[in-house]
Amino acid sequence: MIAFLIKRLMHAVLVMFVISVLAFAIQDNLGDPIQQMVGQSVPESEREALRERLGLNDSFLVQYGRFAKNAVQGDFGYSYFYREPALGVIARHLPATLELVFAATLIIVLLSVPIGVYSAIKPRAVLSRFFMGASIIGISIPVFLTAIVLIQIFSIGITVTLFPESTGWGAWLNGLLSTQGSMPSFGRGYDLVHVVGHWDTNMASWDGLKHLVLPAISLASIMLPLFIRLIRAEMMEVLQSEYVKYARAKGISMRRVYFVHALKNTMLPVITVGGVQIGTMVAYTILTETVFQWPGMGLMFLDAINRADIPLIVAYLMIVGVIFVVTNTIVDLVYGFVNPTVKLTGKPA
Amino acid sequence: MTLKKTLLASLIGATIAGGALLPLTASAETLRIGYSADPETLDIHEQLSGGMLRFSHLAFDPLVRWTKDFDFEPRLATEWEQTDDTHIRMTLREGVTFHSGNPFTAKDVVWTIERLQESPDYKAIFEPIASAEAIDDYTVEITTTEPYPLMLNLATYIFPMDSEFYTGETDSGNDKAEIVKAGNSFASRNVSGTGPFRLTDRRQGVRVDFERFEDYWDTETEGNVSSIVLTPISENASRVAALLSGGVDFIDAVPPNDLERIRESGDVELIEVPGTRIIGFQLNEEKVEAFQDVRVRQAVDLAINQQGIADRLMRGFATPAGQFSPEGYSGHNPDLVPRYDLERAQELMAEAGYEDGFTVDMIAPNNRYVNDAQIAQAVANMLSRINIRVNLRTMPLAQYWPEYDTRQSDIAMLGWHSDTEDSANFFQYLSFCIDDETGAGQYNYGNYCNEEIDALVTEADSVTDLERRNEMLREAEAMLYEDVGFVMLHWQNLAYAAANGVDIEPVVNAIDFPYLGDLVISR
Numbered sequence: 001m002i003a004f005l006i007k008r009l010m011h012a013v014l015v016m017f018v019i020s021v022l023a024f025a026i027q028d029n030l031g032d033p034i035q036q037m038v039g040q041s042v043p044e045s046e047r048e049a050l051r052e053r054l055g056l057n058d059s060f061l062v063q064y065g066r067f068a069k070n071a072v073q074g075d076f077g078y079s080y081f082y083r084e085p086a087l088g089v090i091a092r093h094l095p096a097t098l099e100l101v102f103a104a105t106l107i108i109v110l111l112s113v114p115i116g117v118y119s120a121i122k123p124r125a126v127l128s129r130f131f132m133g134a135s136i137i138g139i140s141i142p143v144f145l146t147a148i149v150l151i152q153i154f155s156i157g158i159t160v161t162l163f164p165e166s167t168g169w170g171a172w173l174n175g176l177l178s179t180q181g182s183m184p185s186f187g188r189g190y191d192l193v194h195v196v197g198h199w200d201t202n203m204a205s206w207d208g209l210k211h212l213v214l215p216a217i218s219l220a221s222i223m224l225p226l227f228i229r230l231i232r233a234e235m236m237e238v239l240q241s242e243y244v245k246y247a248r249a250k251g252i253s254m255r256r257v258y259f260v261h262a263l264k265n266t267m268l269p270v271i272t273v274g275g276v277q278i279g280t281m282v283a284y285t286i287l288t289e290t291v292f293q294w295p296g297m298g299l300m301f302l303d304a305i306n307r308a309d310i311p312l313i314v315a316y317l318m319i320v321g322v323i324f325v326v327t328n329t330i331v332d333l334v335y336g337f338v339n340p341t342v343k344l345t346g347k348p349a
Numbered sequence: 350m351t352l353k354k355t356l357l358a359s360l361i362g363a364t365i366a367g368g369a370l371l372p373l374t375a376s377a378e379t380l381r382i383g384y385s386a387d388p389e390t391l392d393i394h395e396q397l398s399g400g401m402l403r404f405s406h407l408a409f410d411p412l413v414r415w416t417k418d419f420d421f422e423p424r425l426a427t428e429w430e431q432t433d434d435t436h437i438r439m440t441l442r443e444g445v446t447f448h449s450g451n452p453f454t455a456k457d458v459v460w461t462i463e464r465l466q467e468s469p470d471y472k473a474i475f476e477p478i479a480s481a482e483a484i485d486d487y488t489v490e491i492t493t494t495e496p497y498p499l500m501l502n503l504a505t506y507i508f509p510m511d512s513e514f515y516t517g518e519t520d521s522g523n524d525k526a527e528i529v530k531a532g533n534s535f536a537s538r539n540v541s542g543t544g545p546f547r548l549t550d551r552r553q554g555v556r557v558d559f560e561r562f563e564d565y566w567d568t569e570t571e572g573n574v575s576s577i578v579l580t581p582i583s584e585n586a587s588r589v590a591a592l593l594s595g596g597v598d599f600i601d602a603v604p605p606n607d608l609e610r611i612r613e614s615g616d617v618e619l620i621e622v623p624g625t626r627i628i629g630f631q632l633n634e635e636k637v638e639a640f641q642d643v644r645v646r647q648a649v650d651l652a653i654n655q656q657g658i659a660d661r662l663m664r665g666f667a668t669p670a671g672q673f674s675p676e677g678y679s680g681h682n683p684d685l686v687p688r689y690d691l692e693r694a695q696e697l698m699a700e701a702g703y704e705d706g707f708t709v710d711m712i713a714p715n716n717r718y719v720n721d722a723q724i725a726q727a728v729a730n731m732l733s734r735i736n737i738r739v740n741l742r743t744m745p746l747a748q749y750w751p752e753y754d755t756r757q758s759d760i761a762m763l764g765w766h767s768d769t770e771d772s773a774n775f776f777q778y779l780s781f782c783i784d785d786e787t788g789a790g791q792y793n794y795g796n797y798c799n800e801e802i803d804a805l806v807t808e809a810d811s812v813t814d815l816e817r818r819n820e821m822l823r824e825a826e827a828m829l830y831e832d833v834g835f836v837m838l839h840w841q842n843l844a845y846a847a848a849n850g851v852d853i854e855p856v857v858n859a860i861d862f863p864y865l866g867d868l869v870i871s872r
Contacts, residue, residue: 032747037396038396038470039768040778041778043788044785044788078531083390151587151594181594182595185596290587293580306747307747
C-alpha cells in the first residue's frame with residue numbers, strides 16, 4: 001500500500017515535469033502576452049522594456065530553469081492578468097469547478113444505474129428501447145449545443161405556435177410546449193454561502209442550486225449516455241454468468257439476484273471507467289463553463305489562453321495532470337477494496 | 350416675526366430641496382451589466398484600453414468629456430481658456446470630494462498629469478504637455494512644448510486621482526503611486542476617484558460591484574442607478590442569452606448575428622451607434638513590388654465592394670468608409686466615399702502591366718473585429734476578380750499581433766481607433782513614413798510613404814486655429830484617398846442592448862464609454 005502510494009506520487013511528479021516542459025516548449029506559439037498588456041499606441045521601446053522585466057527575452061533553458069527552481073518551492077509563477085500567484089488563482093477557481101463536476105456526477109450516478117439496470121433486465125421493453133435510442137442521440141450532441149438549447153428552453157423560453165391558436169386543443173398544445181424560461185443562464189448567482197477558505201458553495205441556497213442545475217445537466221449529458229450503455233452491457237453479461245444462473249436455481253428472489261449479486265460485479269469495470277471519466281469531465285468543464293460563464297477553472301483557462309497568460313496556462317495544465325493522477329490513484333484504491341483479488345503493487349500473486 | 354419668516358423660508362427651501370432630491374432617493378435601482386470584459390486592473394494609468402476607460406468613467410470623472418456629437422462637456426473642469434499659443438488655463442469645479450473623503454483641488458490634477466506622463470501607455474499621448482501647474486486651489490495652467498490644438502482631447506483622458514490617497518508607502522515599502530504592469534501595485538488594488546460610483550467589491554473575471562457615491566458632486570443629473578453589478582461575459586451567445594433571460598439589464602457588443610433576434614424581442618431594446626474604429630487592409634510594398642504602383646493600389650481599392658460587405662456580411666452593422674475619419678471627426682471629408690468599380694479596376698491592372706495578376710499572402714485575425722475572418726475571405730474573393738490570387742491565413746488575436754509585427758505577409762488586416770478621437774492620429778500611426786526614432790508609422794504595415802501627406806498632417810498638428818486645421822486634415826484625407834495609402838473598408842458600428850425601462854440611448858456614444866452616472870431606469 002505505502003509502496004503503491006509512493007510510486008503514484010512519483011508518477012505525479014513525472015507527469016508535472018513532462019507537462020511543464022511541453023507547456024514551456026510551446027509557449028511561443030501561444031501568442032504574445034505583451035500585446036494584451038499595453039495599449040495600441042505604446043512604442044516598441046516600452047514593450048521591449050516590459051518583455052525584459054518579465055524575462056520573456058531569455059532563452060528557453062534559462063526561463064525553464066527559473067521556473068523549475070521556483071516551482072520546486074511551490075511557486076508556479078505570477079499570472080499576468082490576475083496579478084497574483086497562479087496557484088492562488090487556480091485555488092480560487094477550483095471549488096466552482098469541483099462543485100459543478102460533483103453535481104454532474106451525482107446526476108449521472110442517480111440516473112445511469114437504474115436506467116442501465118432496467119434496460120439490461122428488460123431489454124425488449126419499449127422504455128428500454130427509448131432509453132437506448134435517446135442515449136445514442138445524447139452521445140452524439142456536442143456539449144455546447146446541449147447547453148445553448150437548454151438556455152433557450154429554460155432560461156429564455158420558447159413560444160410554440162405550431163398548432164392553431166384559435167382552437168381549444170391547439171392553444172392547449174401550444175401552451176404545453178411553450179416555456180416561460182426563468183432559470184438563470186450564467187454565473188453562480190449572488191446568493192453563495194461561504195464554507196471555508198476559497199470555497200463558496202452553490203449547494204446551500206435555493207438560488208445557488210438554481211444556478212447549478214443547467215450547467216450540471218449539460219455537463220452530465222456527455223457522460224450519462226455512455227454510462228447507461230456501459231452498465232447495461234456489463235449487467236447483461238453478468239446475467240448470463242453461471243453464478244447468477246445458480247442463484248436463480250437456488251430460488252433466491254430475483255430482486256436479490258439483480259441488485260445484490262449481479263450489480264456488484266457489474267460495477268467493477270464501471271468504477272474504473274468512471275474514475276477516468278471524472279478526470280475527463282474536468283476537461284469538459286471548459287466548454288460548459290464558457291457557455292454558462294461559470295467562474296471555474298475551465299473558463300479561467302480559456303480566458304488565459306485568449307490572453308496568452310502563460311504562467312497561468314502552465315500551472316493549470318500541471319494541476320490538471322495531478323488531478324488525473326490523483327483520481328486514477330483513488331480509483332485503484334477503491335477497486336482494491338471492491339475486488340480484493342487485485343494486487344495494487346502489481347506484483348505477481 | 351423674523352424668526353417665523355426664517356422658519357417658513359427654510360421650510361419651503363427644504364421642501365424644494367427634498368422635492369428635487371426625491372427622484373434620486375425614491376427609485377433606487379440596481380443595474381446588472383454584462384460586458385464582454387471587466388476592467389483589467391484598478392489602476393487607470395496601467396493600461397489604455399476600452400475596458401479601463403469605461404471603468405474610469407464609473408469611478409472617476411474626466412476634466413471634460415465627449416458628448417454624442419463630439420463636443421466637449423465640462424465635468425471637473427468648468428471653464429478653459431487658451432491664454433496664448435502654448436498655455437491653457439482651466440478652472441476646476443469646487444466642492445468635489447473623492448471617495449476617500451479628501452477634497453478635490455488643483456494639486457490632484459497636476460499630480461495626475463505628472464503620473465500620466467510616467468505611464469507607459471499614456472506617455473506618448475501626453476508628450477505634447479511640458480508641465481502643469483496649480484495657480485490656486487481651483488485653477489490649473491497647462492503648458493505645451495509647442496502650439497497644440499488638441500489639449501481638450503487630452504483632457505478627456507485626465508481623470509483626476511486622489512493624490513493624497515495614492516501618496517506614501519504600503520506596508521511592504523512600495524510607493525503607492527507606482528505604475529506596475531501586470532504586477533501587484535497599491536493602485537491596482539485600491540481606488541479613490543470622484544466618480545458617480547464607488548467600487549465596493551471586485552473578484553477579477555467574475556464580478557465587480559459598485560455603489561452610487563453618496564457625496565457625488567453632480568446632483569443635477571437625473572441618473573438613478575444606485576448600485577451596479579458588472580459581470581464579464583466574454584462569450585457572445587451567452588451574453589445575449591443573459592440579457593434575454595433577464596439575468597442582466599444591459600449588454601455591450603451585441604454580435605451581428607443576434608441583432609435581428611434582439612430587434613424582434615419585445616422585452617429588450619437594441620441601440621446601434623455608428624462607431625469610430627476604421628477597418629481596412631494594408632498592402633505591403635516591401636514584399637510586393639506591384640503595390641508600389643499607385644494604379645495597382647487603386648485597382649485593389651476599386652475591386653472591393655465596401656457597400657456590399659457592409660450590407661450583406663455585416664448586415665448593416667457597419668458604415669462603408671472611403672477615409673480614416675468617421676463623421677464628427679475634425680478631418681472628415683464628406684466627398685470621400687467608397688468607389689467600387691470593377692471594370693475600372695481591371696483596366697488599371699492592365700495599364701500597370703499586371704493583367705494576369707499575381708499571387709499574394711494575406712493575414713487577418715479571427716476574433717478581434719466583428720466578422721473579421723469572413724470579411725477577409727470576402728475581400729480575397731473580390732481581389733480574385735482582378736486576378737490577384739490571395740492565400741488567406743486567419744488566426745486568433747494572441748497569435749495575430751506577433752505575426753503582424755514581423756511584417757512578413759503581403760496584405761494585413763487592421764482596425765484602428767484614434768486614441769485622441771482626432772483625425773491626425775490615424776495618419777501618424779497608419780500611413781506616416783516609418784521612423785523608428787519618433788515612432789511614426791508604428792502600424793504602417795506596408796511601408797507606405799508619402800512625404801507630402803506627412804508634412805501636411807504634421808503642420809496641421811501645430812495649428813491652433815481649429816477651422817484652418819480641419820481644412821488641412823480634410824485635404825490630407827483627400828490626398829490619401831487618391832494615393833490609396835490604406836484600403837478602407839468600413840467603420841464598425843457599436844451595438845448595445847438593454848431591458849425595457851433601462852434608457853441607455855442618451856448615455857451611450859460612438860466612443861464606447863457609456864456614461865452610467867446619468868442613466869435613468871424606470872420600471
